Amino acid sequence: MAFSRNLQLVPIAVPHLDRLSSELGETVQMAILDGTDIVYIAKSESQRPVQLVSSVGSRLPAHATGLGKALLACLSAERLEELYGNTESLAVLSPNTIRTFDALRHDLQSIRARGYAIDAGECTPGLFCIATPILGVDHKALAAISVSVPESRFVEADRSKLASRLIKEAHSLSRKLGAVDPSCWSAG
Template sequence: MGRLVPAVTRALDILELFLDGDGTLSAPDIVRKLQLPRTTVHELVTTLAARSYIVQVPEQPGRYRLGVRPYQLGSRYAEQLDLAAEGRQVARSVAETCDETVHVAILEGTDVIYIAKVDSTHAVRMVSAAGRRLPAHCTSVGKMLLASLPAEELAVRLPDGAELVAMTPNSITDPTALRAALGKIRGRGIAVETRESNPDVSCVAAPVRDRTGRVVAALSISVPMIRWSDERRAELEQLAVKGAAELSERLGHRGAA
């Protein structure tokens, strides 16, 4: 690995300061936060402004905000993102940690579609495939995605008279009961499914957000009942949240997922 260039590092440190607070900074603010010499800060700020990475705030002399160039770079990055490809990479990392089957899924209508999957190495494991479609209300990823919908949109997709199919005797088939369950999931920020889509499997799932904060997918960990317990569930919930947060960060989201 090559040597880091101090001037470039300092310039990037300045840009990253704009991620916090109200998004504006003065040169004295930068000097105080980064403990850099005033002359160095002046030169870096002048250079960043000349390249449109920062601009002066109108009617606030001496204060700066991010310019158009970071937005252009961010937009180009977003254009190149591939949710399925990024999902596979994160799913692989999560699966290596827990050695259970990991899925990433999206919502389409009232179904979920699995766009990424990494298998457990155990002989006893969940059998599924990327591209598979399942009723959302029977899966942890689906319930997580339904719980993340605005109330108006959820009412359209799941009206009071909706018929909910049962995949197992544990599947929720009553819309009122489902809405109650979704409310709890919304409050916790994580979904759990106990033998609702497969009588031998339970799952946990966490939401994946894009750079706008919108939930665009969910990441789940599926476990055969022979390896399922309250302690294991708690461990996997934390790992699912961590994995979903990593995937969200790859999609440009800042903050907890």
């Protein structure tokens, strides 16, 4: 079962999540894709007074989260069509949530070009998230990791620094899991 196989990632990933959370001072999470949802499988909490409240094991619509969009961006156009092709509208969690499959496809193209996913209050108003995938030996996304920052602490000028640090850690973890090229977007 894919879910239990992905749970085996947790003990390997937790030191990476803890290092990122400690260094960045923010909550770092890891999730897997299950159909059109993500499932949180690990978390390293910020020690700051204002922080993200989420639970390992909880599910959210993938299209509304940075983690989910990072994973969806690694899928083929055919697989995305299987998941969302018959969907007229997507679940709305906030005023910023992507509402249509066409808008999601456009966002996924931007994610591939940029190298990371962004959730700017799409899931939770007032929360900014940056996410990127973790790859395995077969060059497929096994999970994704994210850093979540309350809007009150987020400075746009720091976005590239946060993204760069997150991607570096994701690549390190991907290499540890056997990925030769740690980016699912570099292959085309």
